[in-house]
Amino acid sequence: MQRTEIIRIVNNFLIEEIEIEESKLTDDAVLKDDLSIDSLDFVDIVVIVERNFGFKIKPEEIMTEVPTLKAFYDYIESKMGDR
Amino acid sequence: MKRRVVITGCGIYSCIGKNMEEVKHSLYHGVSGIGIDPARKTYGYRSLLTGIVERPELKGLLDRRSRISLAEQGEYAVAATLEAFGNAGIDADYAENNEIGIFYGNDSSAKAVIDAHNKIIEKRDTMLLGSEAVFRSMNSTVSINLATIFKLKGVNMTVSSACASGSHAIGLGYVFIRDGLQEMVLCGGAQETNFYSMGSFDALSVFSVRMDAPQKASRPFDASRDGLVPSGGAASLILEEYEHAVKRGAPILAEVAGYGFSSNGASISQPSDFGSETAMKRALADAGISAGEVDYVNAHATSTPQGDMFEAMAINRVFGAHKPPVSSTKSMTGHECWMAGASEAVYSLIMMQHSFVAPNINFEQPDEYSARLNIATETVEKNINVFLSNSFGFGGANSALIVKKITNDE
Numbered sequence: 001m002q003r004t005e006i007i008r009i010v011n012n013f014l015i016e017e018i019e020i021e022e023s024k025l026t027d028d029a030v031l032k033d034d035l036s037i038d039s040l041d042f043v044d045i046v047v048i049v050e051r052n053f054g055f056k057i058k059p060e061e062i063m064t065e066v067p068t069l070k071a072f073y074d075y076i077e078s079k080m081g082d083r
Numbered sequence: 084m085k086r087r088v089v090i091t092g093c094g095i096y097s098c099i100g101k102n103m104e105e106v107k108h109s110l111y112h113g114v115s116g117i118g119i120d121p122a123r124k125t126y127g128y129r130s131l132l133t134g135i136v137e138r139p140e141l142k143g144l145l146d147r148r149s150r151i152s153l154a155e156q157g158e159y160a161v162a163a164t165l166e167a168f169g170n171a172g173i174d175a176d177y178a179e180n181n182e183i184g185i186f187y188g189n190d191s192s193a194k195a196v197i198d199a200h201n202k203i204i205e206k207r208d209t210m211l212l213g214s215e216a217v218f219r220s221m222n223s224t225v226s227i228n229l230a231t232i233f234k235l236k237g238v239n240m241t242v243s244s245a246c247a248s249g250s251h252a253i254g255l256g257y258v259f260i261r262d263g264l265q266e267m268v269l270c271g272g273a274q275e276t277n278f279y280s281m282g283s284f285d286a287l288s289v290f291s292v293r294m295d296a297p298q299k300a301s302r303p304f305d306a307s308r309d310g311l312v313p314s315g316g317a318a319s320l321i322l323e324e325y326e327h328a329v330k331r332g333a334p335i336l337a338e339v340a341g342y343g344f345s346s347n348g349a350s351i352s353q354p355s356d357f358g359s360e361t362a363m364k365r366a367l368a369d370a371g372i373s374a375g376e377v378d379y380v381n382a383h384a385t386s387t388p389q390g391d392m393f394e395a396m397a398i399n400r401v402f403g404a405h406k407p408p409v410s411s412t413k414s415m416t417g418h419e420c421w422m423a424g425a426s427e428a429v430y431s432l433i434m435m436q437h438s439f440v441a442p443n444i445n446f447e448q449p450d451e452y453s454a455r456l457n458i459a460t461e462t463v464e465k466n467i468n469v470f471l472s473n474s475f476g477f478g479g480a481n482s483a484l485i486v487k488k489i490t491n492d493e
Contacts, residue, residue, distance in 0.1 A: 019147040040148065043214040050211055059210075 001053075006076050010069075013048045027070035032063075039063070055079055088260045089489065091333040092171025092321035094163035095429045097422075098134030098314050099415050102166055107433045110441035111462055115298035115415050117312050122278050123285075130290035132300050134314025134417040136276050149232050152218035154195045156273035156422075157228045159317035160187065164229055164269060167319035172333055173267075175234065184237030184265045186255045187226040188248030188272030190421040193280040195219035225273045225317075237265050243421075245476025246383075247344075248272055249318065250424025250484055254342035256322040267323045272425035274315035281313045287352070289387055301418075302445035303384035303411035304391050304453035311385040314417030318426035337432055340469070340487040341370025347479025354390045358481045359383075359397035363471060366483035367401075375405040376469050377485075379440050381431045383473040384411035385418045394473065395452035406457035408465065410443035424474035428484055435467040435488055 014020045020035050031037045037045070042059040050056050053076060066075050093103060098116025100106035109116070118135040139162040141150050153161065168174075173183070199216040203209060218224060223241040230239045238259060242252040249272020256268035284290070291310040293300040301312040328335055343366030347358035367374060380398060384391040391411075398409060412430045413419075419426050434441055440463040449458070467488070474482045 040214040043210075044151075047211050047213045056208070056210065 001080050003073065003077055006080065007073055009052050010073060010076065013052065017048055018044065025069060027068065029069045030067055031069065031072065035069070049076070053080060085261050086263060087325035088257045088322055088339045089325050089328050090320050090336045090339060090432065091323045091328050092167040092173065093336060093429050093432060094166030094319040095426060096139065096159045096162040097316035097318070097416055097419065097426055098136045101139070101162065103433060106430065107437060109415065110412065110430055110433060111437070111439055113415065113442045113444045113462065115444065116314065117297045117301055117417050119294060119297055120278060126278050126282060128282065128285045129288060130285055130292050130310070131294055132291055132297055132312045133276055133281070134312065134316070134419070136314070136316050145232060149228070151215040153228050154192045154219040154224050154275065155277055156189060156192070156275040156315065156317060157225050159315070160225045160229055160271065160273040160319065161232060163271060163317040163319040164233060167269070167321050168233065170334065171321040172331070173321065178234045182237045182266065183235045184256070184259060184268040185226050185230050185235050185239055186242055186252040186268060186270050187229060188242045188244070188252040188421050188425055189222060189225040190243040190245060190248050191275065191280060192220050192222060192224045194275060194277040195224070197279045229269065233269070235269065237268065244480040244482070245478055246418070246420050247424055247474040247476040247480040247482040248421040249426065250428070250472065250474035250482035251344065253320060253322070253339065253425060253428055253484055254344065254482055257339040257342050260322055260324050266327045267321065269319060270322050270425065271317060271319035272422035273317035274420045274422035276313070276315035284313060291386060299445050301386045301414050303382065303386045303414050303443060304395065304449065304456065304458055305446045306448040306450040308386045308388060308391065311387050311413070312417035314419045315422060316419060316426065317422055318429045320425065320428065335489050337435060338487045338489050339484065340372070341366040341485030343367070343369060343483040345481045347481065349479055351478055354393040354475055355479060356393040356396040356400070358479050359394055359473065359475055360400055362481035362483040363397065363401045363473065366471065366485045370485040370487070372469065372485065374402045377402070377407050377471050378465065378467045379431065379434065379470040380407050380409040381427045381470060381472040382409050382411040383475045385413055390475070392450070392452045394475070395456055399455050408440045408459045408463055409456045410441055410459045412441055414444040414446065424472070424482055427472050427474070428486065431470045431472050432486065435470060435486070438466050439463060440465050440467070
Protein backbone atom coordinates (compact mmCIF):
# COMPACT_ATOMS: atom_id res chain seq x y z
CA MET A 1 0.00 0.00 0.00
CA GLN A 2 1.31 3.46 -0.98
CA ARG A 3 2.03 5.95 1.80
CA THR A 4 -0.40 8.43 0.26
CA GLU A 5 -3.13 5.81 0.51
CA ILE A 6 -2.24 5.13 4.17
CA ILE A 7 -2.41 8.87 4.92
CA ARG A 8 -5.77 9.12 3.15
CA ILE A 9 -7.27 6.21 5.12
CA VAL A 10 -5.88 7.36 8.48
CA ASN A 11 -6.99 10.96 7.98
CA ASN A 12 -10.40 9.80 6.82
CA PHE A 13 -11.08 7.73 9.94
CA LEU A 14 -9.70 10.39 12.26
CA ILE A 15 -12.13 12.87 10.69
CA GLU A 16 -15.15 10.61 10.22
CA GLU A 17 -14.95 8.26 13.20
CA ILE A 18 -12.91 10.03 15.86
CA GLU A 19 -14.42 13.37 14.72
CA ILE A 20 -11.21 15.39 14.68
CA GLU A 21 -11.24 18.60 12.66
CA GLU A 22 -9.41 18.17 9.35
CA SER A 23 -7.40 21.37 9.87
CA LYS A 24 -5.70 19.82 12.91
CA LEU A 25 -4.29 16.90 10.93
CA THR A 26 -0.74 18.07 10.38
CA ASP A 27 2.36 15.84 10.35
CA ASP A 28 3.70 17.28 13.59
CA ALA A 29 0.36 17.14 15.46
CA VAL A 30 0.84 15.36 18.80
CA LEU A 31 -1.83 12.66 19.10
CA LYS A 32 -2.66 13.22 22.75
CA ASP A 33 -2.15 16.96 23.12
CA ASP A 34 -3.04 18.43 19.71
CA LEU A 35 -5.62 15.89 18.56
CA SER A 36 -6.99 15.15 22.08
CA ILE A 37 -6.86 11.41 21.42
CA ASP A 38 -7.35 9.81 24.86
CA SER A 39 -6.92 6.25 26.11
CA LEU A 40 -10.48 5.26 25.09
CA ASP A 41 -9.93 6.67 21.58
CA PHE A 42 -6.80 4.53 21.26
CA VAL A 43 -8.97 1.47 21.99
CA ASP A 44 -11.23 2.51 19.11
CA ILE A 45 -8.23 3.11 16.85
CA VAL A 46 -7.19 -0.52 17.40
CA VAL A 47 -10.56 -1.60 15.99
CA ILE A 48 -10.46 0.86 13.09
CA VAL A 49 -6.90 -0.08 12.09
CA GLU A 50 -7.81 -3.77 12.12
CA ARG A 51 -10.83 -3.07 9.92
CA ASN A 52 -8.94 -0.84 7.45
CA PHE A 53 -5.49 -2.44 7.34
CA GLY A 54 -6.13 -5.99 8.51
CA PHE A 55 -3.69 -6.14 11.43
CA LYS A 56 -3.94 -5.59 15.16
CA ILE A 57 -1.97 -2.96 16.99
CA LYS A 58 -1.36 -2.69 20.69
CA PRO A 59 -2.81 0.53 22.11
CA GLU A 60 -0.05 0.78 24.72
CA GLU A 61 2.51 0.64 21.90
CA ILE A 62 0.86 3.52 20.05
CA MET A 63 0.44 5.55 23.22
CA THR A 64 4.09 5.29 24.20
CA GLU A 65 5.99 4.98 20.95
CA VAL A 66 3.97 6.97 18.45
CA PRO A 67 3.77 10.58 19.58
CA THR A 68 2.83 12.42 16.37
CA LEU A 69 0.59 11.90 13.38
CA LYS A 70 3.62 11.49 11.12
CA ALA A 71 4.95 8.81 13.46
CA PHE A 72 1.56 7.11 13.25
CA TYR A 73 1.69 7.05 9.42
CA ASP A 74 5.24 5.65 9.70
CA TYR A 75 4.07 3.01 12.17
CA ILE A 76 1.24 1.84 9.89
CA GLU A 77 3.55 1.88 6.86
CA SER A 78 6.18 -0.19 8.65
CA LYS A 79 3.60 -2.72 9.87
CA MET A 80 2.19 -2.97 6.34
CA GLY A 81 5.70 -3.48 5.05
CA ASP A 82 6.24 -6.33 7.50
CA ARG A 83 3.29 -8.24 6.08
CA MET B 84 -40.96 17.34 59.66
CA LYS B 85 -40.79 15.64 56.30
CA ARG B 86 -39.79 17.84 53.42
CA ARG B 87 -42.12 18.18 50.46
CA VAL B 88 -41.05 16.93 47.04
CA VAL B 89 -42.25 18.51 43.82
CA ILE B 90 -41.84 17.85 40.12
CA THR B 91 -40.32 20.80 38.31
CA GLY B 92 -39.55 19.28 34.93
CA CYS B 93 -40.75 16.47 32.69
CA GLY B 94 -39.64 14.95 29.42
CA ILE B 95 -40.93 12.05 27.40
CA TYR B 96 -39.81 10.15 24.30
CA SER B 97 -42.15 7.33 23.39
CA CYS B 98 -44.05 5.59 20.62
CA ILE B 99 -46.92 8.09 21.02
CA GLY B 100 -44.77 11.22 20.79
CA LYS B 101 -41.27 12.59 21.11
CA ASN B 102 -42.06 15.35 23.58
CA MET B 103 -44.70 16.48 26.07
CA GLU B 104 -46.80 18.30 23.48
CA GLU B 105 -46.94 15.43 20.99
CA VAL B 106 -47.73 12.96 23.76
CA LYS B 107 -50.49 15.19 25.14
CA HIS B 108 -52.11 15.17 21.70
CA SER B 109 -51.87 11.37 21.43
CA LEU B 110 -53.23 10.80 24.94
CA TYR B 111 -56.13 13.15 24.41
CA HIS B 112 -57.09 11.66 21.05
CA GLY B 113 -56.43 8.02 21.96
CA VAL B 114 -53.69 7.50 19.38
CA SER B 115 -51.90 4.15 19.38
CA GLY B 116 -48.15 3.87 18.78
CA ILE B 117 -48.17 0.13 18.07
CA GLY B 118 -46.98 -1.46 14.83
CA ILE B 119 -45.16 -4.44 13.34
CA ASP B 120 -41.40 -5.07 13.34
CA PRO B 121 -40.87 -7.49 10.42
CA ALA B 122 -37.28 -8.21 11.51
CA ARG B 123 -38.64 -10.08 14.55
CA LYS B 124 -39.84 -12.81 12.21
CA THR B 125 -36.29 -13.59 11.12
CA TYR B 126 -35.25 -13.79 14.75
CA GLY B 127 -37.93 -16.35 15.56
CA TYR B 128 -40.42 -14.26 17.45
CA ARG B 129 -43.96 -15.52 18.03
CA SER B 130 -45.31 -11.93 17.95
CA LEU B 131 -44.03 -9.15 15.67
CA LEU B 132 -45.97 -6.45 17.54
CA THR B 133 -44.09 -3.60 19.19
CA GLY B 134 -44.28 0.09 19.96
CA ILE B 135 -42.62 1.91 17.07
CA VAL B 136 -40.03 4.32 18.45
CA GLU B 137 -37.78 6.36 16.15
CA ARG B 138 -34.16 6.80 17.27
CA PRO B 139 -33.38 10.41 18.21
CA GLU B 140 -30.68 12.26 16.25
CA LEU B 141 -28.06 13.22 18.82
CA LYS B 142 -25.22 14.21 16.50
CA GLY B 143 -24.73 17.91 16.98
CA LEU B 144 -26.19 17.70 20.50
CA LEU B 145 -23.61 15.40 22.08
CA ASP B 146 -19.92 14.85 21.46
CA ARG B 147 -18.68 11.57 19.98
CA ARG B 148 -17.67 9.95 23.27
CA SER B 149 -21.07 10.66 24.80
CA ARG B 150 -22.92 9.35 21.74
CA ILE B 151 -21.02 6.11 21.23
CA SER B 152 -21.29 5.15 24.92
CA LEU B 153 -25.08 5.18 24.76
CA ALA B 154 -27.18 2.09 24.18
CA GLU B 155 -30.49 2.53 22.37
CA GLN B 156 -32.47 3.19 25.55
CA GLY B 157 -29.84 5.68 26.68
CA GLU B 158 -30.46 7.72 23.53
CA TYR B 159 -34.14 7.91 24.40
CA ALA B 160 -33.22 8.89 27.95
CA VAL B 161 -31.02 11.73 26.73
CA ALA B 162 -33.86 13.07 24.58
CA ALA B 163 -36.33 12.91 27.48
CA THR B 164 -33.85 14.42 29.93
CA LEU B 165 -32.99 17.33 27.65
CA GLU B 166 -36.69 18.19 27.62
CA ALA B 167 -37.06 17.70 31.39
CA PHE B 168 -34.09 19.87 32.34
CA GLY B 169 -35.18 22.38 29.71
CA ASN B 170 -38.62 22.92 31.17
CA ALA B 171 -37.25 22.81 34.74
CA GLY B 172 -35.01 25.75 33.82
CA ILE B 173 -31.81 23.81 34.53
CA ASP B 174 -28.89 24.54 32.24
CA ALA B 175 -25.32 23.26 32.08
CA ASP B 176 -24.07 26.04 34.36
CA TYR B 177 -26.59 25.13 37.05
CA ALA B 178 -25.65 21.46 36.86
CA GLU B 179 -21.96 22.34 37.04
CA ASN B 180 -22.41 24.37 40.22
CA ASN B 181 -25.12 22.45 42.09
CA GLU B 182 -25.58 18.87 43.20
CA ILE B 183 -28.15 16.90 41.21
CA GLY B 184 -28.65 13.16 41.73
CA ILE B 185 -30.04 10.46 39.47
CA PHE B 186 -32.19 7.38 40.01
CA TYR B 187 -33.09 5.86 36.65
CA GLY B 188 -34.98 2.67 35.91
CA ASN B 189 -33.41 0.18 33.51
CA ASP B 190 -33.28 -3.60 33.62
CA SER B 191 -31.50 -4.75 30.46
CA SER B 192 -29.17 -3.77 27.68
CA ALA B 193 -29.68 -6.79 25.48
CA LYS B 194 -28.48 -5.47 22.14
CA ALA B 195 -25.19 -4.18 23.53
CA VAL B 196 -24.49 -7.49 25.26
CA ILE B 197 -25.44 -9.61 22.25
CA ASP B 198 -23.53 -7.39 19.79
CA ALA B 199 -20.41 -7.71 21.95
CA HIS B 200 -20.88 -11.46 22.26
CA ASN B 201 -21.26 -11.84 18.49
CA LYS B 202 -18.12 -9.77 17.90
CA ILE B 203 -16.08 -11.89 20.31
CA ILE B 204 -17.28 -15.09 18.63
CA GLU B 205 -16.29 -13.63 15.24
CA LYS B 206 -12.93 -12.12 16.20
CA ARG B 207 -11.92 -14.12 19.29
CA ASP B 208 -10.30 -10.96 20.59
CA THR B 209 -11.86 -8.65 23.17
CA MET B 210 -9.58 -5.82 22.02
CA LEU B 211 -11.73 -5.55 18.91
CA LEU B 212 -14.91 -4.69 20.83
CA GLY B 213 -14.02 -1.03 20.92
CA SER B 214 -14.24 1.33 23.84
CA GLU B 215 -17.98 1.73 23.95
CA ALA B 216 -19.16 -1.87 24.47
CA VAL B 217 -18.77 -1.88 28.23
CA PHE B 218 -20.56 1.44 28.74
CA ARG B 219 -23.50 0.24 26.63
CA SER B 220 -23.69 -3.24 28.15
CA MET B 221 -23.86 -2.55 31.85
CA ASN B 222 -27.26 -2.56 33.47
CA SER B 223 -26.41 0.90 34.78
CA THR B 224 -25.76 2.12 31.23
CA VAL B 225 -28.49 4.75 31.35
CA SER B 226 -27.70 6.30 34.71
CA ILE B 227 -23.91 6.34 34.23
CA ASN B 228 -24.23 7.92 30.80
CA LEU B 229 -26.79 10.53 31.85
CA ALA B 230 -24.69 11.41 34.91
CA THR B 231 -21.69 11.97 32.65
CA ILE B 232 -23.50 13.90 29.93
CA PHE B 233 -25.43 16.18 32.28
CA LYS B 234 -22.54 16.59 34.79
CA LEU B 235 -24.54 15.23 37.72
CA LYS B 236 -22.77 15.24 41.07
CA GLY B 237 -25.24 13.65 43.48
CA VAL B 238 -26.44 10.09 44.02
CA ASN B 239 -25.89 8.05 40.83
CA MET B 240 -27.83 4.81 40.61
CA THR B 241 -29.82 2.54 38.34
CA VAL B 242 -32.97 0.99 39.71
CA SER B 243 -33.64 -2.50 38.38
CA SER B 244 -36.96 -3.81 39.55
CA ALA B 245 -38.49 -5.40 36.44
CA CYS B 246 -41.52 -3.47 35.18
CA ALA B 247 -41.67 -1.40 38.37
CA SER B 248 -38.15 0.03 37.77
CA GLY B 249 -39.23 3.49 36.59
CA SER B 250 -41.76 3.87 39.39
CA HIS B 251 -39.30 2.83 42.08
CA ALA B 252 -36.76 5.28 40.62
CA ILE B 253 -39.24 8.11 41.25
CA GLY B 254 -40.07 6.68 44.67
CA LEU B 255 -36.42 6.56 45.69
CA GLY B 256 -35.76 10.07 44.38
CA TYR B 257 -38.74 11.22 46.44
CA VAL B 258 -37.42 9.50 49.59
CA PHE B 259 -33.91 10.93 49.15
CA ILE B 260 -35.26 14.47 48.84
CA ARG B 261 -37.92 14.08 51.53
CA ASP B 262 -35.31 12.86 53.98
CA GLY B 263 -32.87 15.65 53.22
CA LEU B 264 -30.22 13.65 51.37
CA GLN B 265 -30.63 15.53 48.08
CA GLU B 266 -32.25 18.77 46.90
CA MET B 267 -32.80 17.70 43.30
CA VAL B 268 -32.85 14.31 41.60
CA LEU B 269 -33.32 13.33 37.97
CA CYS B 270 -35.65 10.31 37.98
CA GLY B 271 -36.98 8.24 35.14
CA GLY B 272 -37.02 5.02 33.24
CA ALA B 273 -35.77 3.79 29.87
CA GLN B 274 -36.57 0.77 27.75
CA GLU B 275 -34.91 -0.61 24.63
CA THR B 276 -37.10 -1.79 21.71
CA ASN B 277 -34.58 -3.53 19.45
CA PHE B 278 -35.41 -7.02 18.31
CA TYR B 279 -32.89 -8.67 20.62
CA SER B 280 -34.43 -7.13 23.70
CA MET B 281 -37.72 -8.96 23.86
CA GLY B 282 -36.94 -12.47 22.58
CA SER B 283 -36.83 -14.04 26.03
CA PHE B 284 -40.06 -12.30 27.01
CA ASP B 285 -41.72 -13.44 23.76
CA ALA B 286 -40.73 -16.98 24.73
CA LEU B 287 -43.31 -16.92 27.51
CA SER B 288 -46.15 -16.52 24.96
CA VAL B 289 -47.47 -13.50 26.82
CA PHE B 290 -47.39 -11.15 23.83
CA SER B 291 -50.52 -10.44 21.82
CA VAL B 292 -50.59 -12.12 18.43
CA ARG B 293 -53.32 -9.87 17.04
CA MET B 294 -50.97 -8.92 14.21
CA ASP B 295 -53.73 -8.29 11.69
CA ALA B 296 -54.72 -5.20 13.70
CA PRO B 297 -51.67 -3.89 15.58
CA GLN B 298 -53.40 -0.84 17.03
CA LYS B 299 -56.17 -3.05 18.44
CA ALA B 300 -53.73 -5.51 19.98
CA SER B 301 -53.11 -3.85 23.33
CA ARG B 302 -56.52 -3.95 25.06
CA PRO B 303 -56.10 -3.85 28.82
CA PHE B 304 -59.10 -5.04 30.83
CA ASP B 305 -61.01 -6.04 27.67
CA ALA B 306 -62.51 -9.52 27.79
CA SER B 307 -60.86 -10.48 24.49
CA ARG B 308 -57.31 -9.40 25.43
CA ASP B 309 -54.70 -11.93 24.38
CA GLY B 310 -51.47 -10.51 25.74
CA LEU B 311 -49.28 -7.45 25.99
CA VAL B 312 -47.38 -5.53 23.31
CA PRO B 313 -43.77 -4.62 24.21
CA SER B 314 -42.71 -1.04 23.72
CA GLY B 315 -40.10 1.44 24.89
CA GLY B 316 -38.53 4.88 24.98
CA ALA B 317 -37.74 6.97 28.05
CA ALA B 318 -39.32 9.34 30.52
CA SER B 319 -37.53 11.80 32.80
CA LEU B 320 -38.77 13.84 35.76
CA ILE B 321 -36.93 16.43 37.79
CA LEU B 322 -37.79 16.01 41.47
CA GLU B 323 -36.94 18.87 43.76
CA GLU B 324 -37.44 19.94 47.37
CA TYR B 325 -40.40 22.34 47.49
CA GLU B 326 -38.71 25.35 49.15
CA HIS B 327 -35.69 24.88 46.90
CA ALA B 328 -37.95 25.00 43.85
CA VAL B 329 -39.80 28.10 45.10
CA LYS B 330 -36.52 29.88 45.82
CA ARG B 331 -35.27 29.02 42.36
CA GLY B 332 -38.46 30.31 40.77
CA ALA B 333 -38.93 26.92 39.12
CA PRO B 334 -42.19 25.86 37.49
CA ILE B 335 -43.88 23.54 40.00
CA LEU B 336 -45.87 20.98 38.05
CA ALA B 337 -47.12 18.79 40.92
CA GLU B 338 -46.12 17.21 44.22
CA VAL B 339 -44.99 13.62 44.72
CA ALA B 340 -47.10 12.91 47.77
CA GLY B 341 -46.84 9.18 48.35
CA TYR B 342 -44.80 6.10 47.49
CA GLY B 343 -45.85 2.55 48.20
CA PHE B 344 -44.11 -0.72 47.51
CA SER B 345 -44.39 -4.42 48.19
CA SER B 346 -43.21 -7.78 47.01
CA ASN B 347 -45.61 -10.63 46.38
CA GLY B 348 -43.36 -13.23 47.94
CA ALA B 349 -44.76 -15.77 45.54
CA SER B 350 -44.52 -16.56 41.83
CA ILE B 351 -41.76 -15.29 39.51
CA SER B 352 -44.33 -14.54 36.79
CA GLN B 353 -47.81 -14.44 38.33
CA PRO B 354 -49.05 -11.11 39.68
CA SER B 355 -50.91 -10.88 42.97
CA ASP B 356 -53.93 -8.85 43.95
CA PHE B 357 -52.68 -8.82 47.56
CA GLY B 358 -49.23 -7.49 46.65
CA SER B 359 -50.77 -4.82 44.43
CA GLU B 360 -53.20 -3.83 47.15
CA THR B 361 -50.40 -3.47 49.70
CA ALA B 362 -48.43 -1.15 47.42
CA MET B 363 -51.48 1.06 46.74
CA LYS B 364 -52.50 1.24 50.41
CA ARG B 365 -48.97 2.05 51.47
CA ALA B 366 -48.80 4.88 48.92
CA LEU B 367 -52.12 6.29 50.15
CA ALA B 368 -50.97 6.07 53.79
CA ASP B 369 -47.66 7.72 52.93
CA ALA B 370 -49.53 10.56 51.23
CA GLY B 371 -51.89 10.82 54.19
CA ILE B 372 -54.98 10.68 52.01
CA SER B 373 -57.96 8.37 51.71
CA ALA B 374 -58.79 6.36 48.61
CA GLY B 375 -61.82 8.64 48.15
CA GLU B 376 -59.53 11.58 47.38
CA VAL B 377 -57.99 9.93 44.32
CA ASP B 378 -59.38 11.42 41.09
CA TYR B 379 -57.70 9.10 38.60
CA VAL B 380 -55.96 5.73 38.61
CA ASN B 381 -53.38 4.98 35.93
CA ALA B 382 -53.49 1.20 35.99
CA HIS B 383 -50.49 -1.00 35.36
CA ALA B 384 -52.78 -3.29 33.30
CA THR B 385 -50.69 -4.64 30.44
CA SER B 386 -53.40 -6.54 28.52
CA THR B 387 -52.54 -9.99 29.84
CA PRO B 388 -55.47 -12.08 31.08
CA GLN B 389 -54.00 -12.75 34.54
CA GLY B 390 -52.34 -9.43 35.32
CA ASP B 391 -55.34 -7.26 34.49
CA MET B 392 -57.63 -9.54 36.48
CA PHE B 393 -55.51 -9.36 39.64
CA GLU B 394 -55.12 -5.59 39.36
CA ALA B 395 -58.89 -5.10 38.84
CA MET B 396 -59.49 -7.14 42.01
CA ALA B 397 -56.98 -5.06 43.95
CA ILE B 398 -58.30 -1.70 42.71
CA ASN B 399 -61.81 -2.77 43.64
CA ARG B 400 -60.76 -3.66 47.15
CA VAL B 401 -58.76 -0.46 47.68
CA PHE B 402 -61.40 1.92 46.31
CA GLY B 403 -64.64 0.17 47.29
CA ALA B 404 -67.69 2.25 46.47
CA HIS B 405 -65.58 5.23 45.35
CA LYS B 406 -64.91 4.51 41.73
CA PRO B 407 -62.38 6.94 40.26
CA PRO B 408 -61.84 6.80 36.51
CA VAL B 409 -59.29 4.13 35.63
CA SER B 410 -57.35 3.78 32.40
CA SER B 411 -54.33 1.90 31.23
CA THR B 412 -52.34 4.07 28.86
CA LYS B 413 -50.65 0.84 27.74
CA SER B 414 -53.69 0.49 25.47
CA MET B 415 -51.96 3.17 23.35
CA THR B 416 -48.29 2.79 24.22
CA GLY B 417 -47.97 -0.94 24.76
CA HIS B 418 -45.97 -2.11 27.76
CA GLU B 419 -42.96 0.14 28.21
CA CYS B 420 -41.51 -2.23 30.82
CA TRP B 421 -38.52 -0.71 32.68
CA MET B 422 -39.68 2.73 31.60
CA ALA B 423 -43.39 2.27 32.28
CA GLY B 424 -43.51 3.46 35.89
CA ALA B 425 -41.84 6.72 34.92
CA SER B 426 -43.65 7.26 31.64
CA GLU B 427 -47.04 6.59 33.17
CA ALA B 428 -46.33 9.14 35.90
CA VAL B 429 -45.59 11.58 33.07
CA TYR B 430 -48.71 10.60 31.11
CA SER B 431 -50.83 11.06 34.23
CA LEU B 432 -49.15 14.38 34.97
CA ILE B 433 -50.01 15.57 31.46
CA MET B 434 -53.63 14.65 32.13
CA MET B 435 -53.50 16.52 35.46
CA GLN B 436 -52.04 19.61 33.79
CA HIS B 437 -54.67 19.63 31.05
CA SER B 438 -57.66 18.33 33.04
CA PHE B 439 -58.56 15.18 31.16
CA VAL B 440 -58.45 11.42 31.61
CA ALA B 441 -56.94 9.63 28.63
CA PRO B 442 -58.99 6.75 27.31
CA ASN B 443 -58.30 3.07 27.79
CA ILE B 444 -58.64 2.43 24.05
CA ASN B 445 -59.78 -0.98 22.78
CA PHE B 446 -61.82 -1.62 25.92
CA GLU B 447 -64.97 -2.96 24.30
CA GLN B 448 -66.23 -5.81 26.50
CA PRO B 449 -65.54 -5.98 30.23
CA ASP B 450 -64.86 -9.27 31.94
CA GLU B 451 -66.17 -10.25 35.35
CA TYR B 452 -63.48 -8.23 37.15
CA SER B 453 -63.06 -5.14 34.96
CA ALA B 454 -66.85 -4.69 34.90
CA ARG B 455 -66.56 -3.45 38.48
CA LEU B 456 -64.13 -0.66 37.55
CA ASN B 457 -64.95 2.79 36.20
CA ILE B 458 -62.83 2.42 33.07
CA ALA B 459 -62.58 5.48 30.84
CA THR B 460 -63.38 4.24 27.35
CA GLU B 461 -63.42 7.77 25.92
CA THR B 462 -61.46 10.89 26.83
CA VAL B 463 -63.03 12.38 29.96
CA GLU B 464 -62.76 16.11 30.69
CA LYS B 465 -62.00 16.13 34.39
CA ASN B 466 -60.10 18.13 36.95
CA ILE B 467 -57.48 15.84 38.51
CA ASN B 468 -56.14 16.91 41.90
CA VAL B 469 -54.70 13.54 42.88
CA PHE B 470 -53.69 10.53 40.82
CA LEU B 471 -52.40 7.08 41.66
CA SER B 472 -50.06 5.28 39.23
CA ASN B 473 -49.46 1.54 39.59
CA SER B 474 -46.47 -0.49 38.41
CA PHE B 475 -46.06 -4.21 38.95
CA GLY B 476 -43.28 -6.43 37.69
CA PHE B 477 -41.91 -9.95 37.47
CA GLY B 478 -40.92 -11.46 40.78
CA GLY B 479 -43.71 -9.63 42.53
CA ALA B 480 -41.98 -6.22 42.36
CA ASN B 481 -44.73 -3.68 43.07
CA SER B 482 -44.70 0.10 43.26
CA ALA B 483 -47.40 2.77 43.49
CA LEU B 484 -47.08 6.54 43.37
CA ILE B 485 -49.46 9.28 44.50
CA VAL B 486 -49.08 12.68 42.83
CA LYS B 487 -50.99 15.79 43.92
CA LYS B 488 -51.67 19.06 42.19
CA ILE B 489 -50.09 22.10 43.79
CA THR B 490 -52.63 24.88 44.27
CA ASN B 491 -51.78 28.54 43.85
CA ASP B 492 -52.36 29.40 47.51
CA GLU B 493 -49.61 27.04 48.70
